[in-house]
Amino acid sequence: MYLIKRKSILSDTIFLMEVVAPRVAKNCQPGQFVIIRVDENGERIPLTICDYDREEGIITIVTQTMGATTSKMMQLKEGEYLHDFAGPLGRPSDLITDDFEEVRKKKILFVAGGLGTAPVYPQVKWLHEHGIAADVIIGAKTKDLIIYENEMRAVAGNVYVTTDDGSYGRKGLVTQVISDLVENEGKKYDLCVSIGPMIMMKFCTLTTKKYGIPTIVSMNPIMVDGTGMCGACRLTVGDEVKFACIDGPEFDGFKVNFDEAMERMSLYRTEEGRALLRFREGATHHGGCGNCDGGDK
Amino acid sequence: MRVPISEQDPLVRAGNFDEVCLGYTEEEAVAEASRCLNCKVPMCVKGCPVGVDIPGFIAALKDNDIPEAYARLSKCTTLPAVCGRVCPQETQCESKCVKGIKDDAIAIGKLERYVADKARAAGIKPASSAAPNGHKVAVVGSGPSGLTCAGDLAKLGYEVTIFEALHEAGGVLTYGIPEFRLPKEKVVKPEIDNLKKLGVKIETNVIVGKSVTIDSLMEDEGFEAVFIGSGAGLPMFMNIPGENAKGVFSANEFLTRNNLMKAFTEDSDTPIYKPARVAVVGGGNVAMDAARTALRLGSAVTIIYRRSEEELPARKEEVHHAKEEGIIFEMLTNPVEILVNENHFVSGIKCVRMELGEPDQSGRRRPVPVEGSEFVIETDAVIMALGTSPNPLIASTTPGLETNKRRCIVAEEEFGKTSKEGVFAGGDAVTGAATVILAMGAGKAAAKGIDAYIKGKES
Numbered sequence: 001m002y003l004i005k006r007k008s009i010l011s012d013t014i015f016l017m018e019v020v021a022p023r024v025a026k027n028c029q030p031g032q033f034v035i036i037r038v039d040e041n042g043e044r045i046p047l048t049i050c051d052y053d054r055e056e057g058i059i060t061i062v063t064q065t066m067g068a069t070t071s072k073m074m075q076l077k078e079g080e081y082l083h084d085f086a087g088p089l090g091r092p093s094d095l096i097t098d099d100f101e102e103v104r105k106k107k108i109l110f111v112a113g114g115l116g117t118a119p120v121y122p123q124v125k126w127l128h129e130h131g132i133a134a135d136v137i138i139g140a141k142t143k144d145l146i147i148y149e150n151e152m153r154a155v156a157g158n159v160y161v162t163t164d165d166g167s168y169g170r171k172g173l174v175t176q177v178i179s180d181l182v183e184n185e186g187k188k189y190d191l192c193v194s195i196g197p198m199i200m201m202k203f204c205t206l207t208t209k210k211y212g213i214p215t216i217v218s219m220n221p222i223m224v225d226g227t228g229m230c231g232a233c234r235l236t237v238g239d240e241v242k243f244a245c246i247d248g249p250e251f252d253g254f255k256v257n258f259d260e261a262m263e264r265m266s267l268y269r270t271e272e273g274r275a276l277l278r279f280r281e282g283a284t285h286h287g288g289c290g291n292c293d294g295g296d297k
Numbered sequence: 298m299r300v301p302i303s304e305q306d307p308l309v310r311a312g313n314f315d316e317v318c319l320g321y322t323e324e325e326a327v328a329e330a331s332r333c334l335n336c337k338v339p340m341c342v343k344g345c346p347v348g349v350d351i352p353g354f355i356a357a358l359k360d361n362d363i364p365e366a367y368a369r370l371s372k373c374t375t376l377p378a379v380c381g382r383v384c385p386q387e388t389q390c391e392s393k394c395v396k397g398i399k400d401d402a403i404a405i406g407k408l409e410r411y412v413a414d415k416a417r418a419a420g421i422k423p424a425s426s427a428a429p430n431g432h433k434v435a436v437v438g439s440g441p442s443g444l445t446c447a448g449d450l451a452k453l454g455y456e457v458t459i460f461e462a463l464h465e466a467g468g469v470l471t472y473g474i475p476e477f478r479l480p481k482e483k484v485v486k487p488e489i490d491n492l493k494k495l496g497v498k499i500e501t502n503v504i505v506g507k508s509v510t511i512d513s514l515m516e517d518e519g520f521e522a523v524f525i526g527s528g529a530g531l532p533m534f535m536n537i538p539g540e541n542a543k544g545v546f547s548a549n550e551f552l553t554r555n556n557l558m559k560a561f562t563e564d565s566d567t568p569i570y571k572p573a574r575v576a577v578v579g580g581g582n583v584a585m586d587a588a589r590t591a592l593r594l595g596s597a598v599t600i601i602y603r604r605s606e607e608e609l610p611a612r613k614e615e616v617h618h619a620k621e622e623g624i625i626f627e628m629l630t631n632p633v634e635i636l637v638n639e640n641h642f643v644s645g646i647k648c649v650r651m652e653l654g655e656p657d658q659s660g661r662r663r664p665v666p667v668e669g670s671e672f673v674i675e676t677d678a679v680i681m682a683l684g685t686s687p688n689p690l691i692a693s694t695t696p697g698l699e700t701n702k703r704r705c706i707v708a709e710e711e712f713g714k715t716s717k718e719g720v721f722a723g724g725d726a727v728t729g730a731a732t733v734i735l736a737m738g739a740g741k742a743a744a745k746g747i748d749a750y751i752k753g754k755e756s
Contacts, residue, residue: 023508037464043558043566044464068566084464086502224558224567227462227504228688229472230550231532236541241534246690260541263641267543268568 002085005058007078010147014064014115015074016050017082022057024049024087030122031093031218031250034059035226037084038072045069046223048119048195048249049088059085062118062147089226090249093123094216095193100130106190108134109181109213110156111174111204113196114141117148119218120195125155133157135187137177139200143168174200175207182211189213194253198265202258209254217253219244221261222268235261299401300329307621311592314476314561316483317618318382318407323361326411330358333403336395341405344393346738347445349373349380351390351405354412367416370409371423375448375492376441376737378417378484379470381410384734385612414484423491430454432751435520437505437691440468441733442526442724444492445740446747451495453748458520460503465557468528469733472557473549473583475590478615481556506690511698515719521754522719522747525706526740529725530688534681535578539635544570544643548579548587548682555590571595572677576646578632579682580604583730585615587680588624598624599674603631603651603664627674629653631666635679645675685730695720705729712746713739721746 006018024034033048051060065071076082095103108127112120117138127134136156140146141164153159161169162177170177174196181187192215194204201217208215224230226245233244236257242248303319304310310317321329333355341351350369357366370377386392386406394402432455436443439461447457465471470485479485493499503509505527514520532547534540551569554560560569575591577584580602588598600619602609606628609616620626629651636645650670653662687704699707699716706715706722713721723739725731 023503027508041559041564041566043568084502086462086464086504086508088507089504224550224553225463225472227507227690228531230553231534231547232550234534234541241536241541243531246531246688263543264541267570 001081001083004076004078004080004082007076010062011144014062014145014147016060016062016118017073017076018058018060019082019085020057021059021085021087024059024085025052025054025057028052028059028088029092029096030126031096031119032088032090033226033249034061034085034087035089035223036061036073036082036086038069038076039083042072042083043069044084044224044226046089046220046226046245048218048220049122050118051122051125059087062115064115086226090245091247093193093250095123096126103127104130104132107188108132109178109187109189109192110134110136111178111192111194111196111200112136112138112148113174113194113200114139114145115147116194116196116200116218117146117152120193121148121151121155123193124152128155135181135189136160137162137174137181138169139163139174139177139196141165173203175203178204178207178211182213192216192253193250194218198258198262201253201256202262205253205256205258215253216250217256218249219251219256219261220249221264235264299332299404300325302404302407307618307623310477311622314593316480317477320414321407321411326358326408327361329404330355330408332396333359334396340393340395341390341403344390346389346734347374347741349377349390349409355403355405355408358408358412363412363415363419364421366412367421368424370412371416371491374737375423375445376470376488377409378413378488379441379479380734380737381406381408381413382479382484383474383732385732387613389734413488417487422494424452426452426495427454429456429496432456433458433518433520434747434751435460435514435518435523436526437511437523438462438468438526438528438724438726439466439489439499440526440528440724440736441470442736442740442743443468443524444489445737446524446526446721446723446744447497447740448492448495449741449744450747451492451497453744455748455751456496458498458500460505460509460514461499461501462504462527463557464501466499466501468526472553473586474733475552475556475586476561477589477593478586504690506694511691511695511717511720521751522721524713524740524743524747525691525715525720525722525726526724526736527688527691527726529685529730531686532681533683533686535632535683537632537634539637539643540681542635542637542643543641544572544678545635546570546678546680548577548583548680549685551587551680552583552590555594561590561594569594570678573597574676575599575678575680576601576674576676577680577682578602578646579684580609580611581682581684581730582611582615583684584682585611585619587682589615589619589622591678591680592622592624596678599627599676600624601627601630601632601646601648601674603629604661605629605653608661629664631664632679633671636673643676643678645673646679647671647673685725687726687729691726703729708739708743711742712749713743714746714750719750721750
């Protein structure tokens, strides 16, 4: 059992937890993830590490209520426990493992979408601690879903905020900001790191490809064990099949087959919807609609 | 004649996850035990990778003395209720039984499970440990090899901690082998609890190579020796078109969802795909387990295997059970492409017929495609049960640990010694995918090796 030391609500649906997990905190690096289970019947879900405190033995995770598991998680309070918390999993970000002198020469742009802003943070922070100021674009549907802005400003070079509906910052998609920066504001970048929804990462790579900026993406497919054992997270990268859990989660964005990855994400959509209904409606969900196997039908 | 054992009716069990074999009654067990000749030179023991005192426990069972029979068993094995269920006895102990020459071999496996089940029901504890000797040993992985190694070392007085990557102990006994062959609450958990009673600690959610390294276990946490029993590793695929479509799974994924995550129960939050038709590719025990699991989840199941029925690597009993339950076997058939519908779901599997040619390296006749024999099996899902390749996680984070061409950890067979001092290994991580009992044998050998190594350092 893993203690939730602190919980904070970042928006209607997004929340942050600081969890006591000393072994993970001791050995993790930016770019890696953990697998958690909320309770003894819980699913194993992967979450990217958003911050860590090695001395206190604490890992920060940020998530959004999407299905039954994340909804249950949202209801947990400070002082309560997550049933399981395993990691760190996956490879650290290349920025951390590559030759530092090479990394230092690069002008780096991070493109963060919605919840993906949280896992961008430890990478930008790591660079900041090593004397590198990276630029960051933070994008979300609307103002309420912009997270980590102040934290990011403290460690980044320039931070550009944009919302789809224009309720905060610039108006438009992150891809538009990339174009504006490169075409109209005279920015030059040698590397882009994009973390967010798959659809955003796809269009981000299409844009950066146009400008010849090599782009790393962090993939978040369906996983079970997270250690290479099940192969659920397999992706086509170039002409190879890779497992996101052990070969990734970060890959060369120009090589990832996003369309296939997005299709694979939708495999359990019906089942996940049913599980969420069961959770939300509890005993009142009787499955009378005939469309599902919930309740006491 | 062997005393027949009762099983759930095939048509009934095809719809539930309860155990297939119902086990002997007291009368049946004693009658079967009484057939044993108690040979002076027991050949059966030679056929057992862990050298269980087979005539000894059977002799006690003849007198219906369960405590004594169990004491004799548990002296040699930590997992008798498991072995009695999943060992391939027909090719091991029972194949050597003298009685089997003119008659049926003694049902050693069924008697072993009878004794273990009875002892558990009566609350009989396993043989106790020696006094603590003050030495710490780490075991990586809580599957059959790790549990056996840990149990043997604990009995010798070592302070043993097992590190398990998943959230539950048991390895393949928990995530791989299904409930209907190996019940978890009734059999696996109590055997693991017995180990804890011996003083073995189990720390779950620790991925050695990630959460901690072998070096840090030895240098920072005071473990004098480490046994690596991390298991088989990454599932293999065929690399044919359509393999990443929705509805293609590795057997590992499908079985883990069902067994470890309990997707077959109402309470589980983990989804599992339950379409009308499922095709399973492969012919080993894992293929049979995946096929019979899909059947129980409500699918019509076809097993596709490229050689003939004679070469099926699965246990005869499993094949027989699968057939009884209504699974269709398409032998001498090899997939060439997975067909996909407009929504990117599997719609069929294109196969070729095969014929057997000259024997290959394994001594089995090599299957060769029959030209122009392509045909389609309509299906909604494909489960690939083609074996595994070793997980590089530990080898890549442990300097000085040698691996071979197949990326398996190199370990001496006799005592499991690796190229790195104080580090021993066994089970699938060394041999590639094999059986529970071979892994247990390796765990047992390594326990002896570790004991000798630590005592050698002392003197």
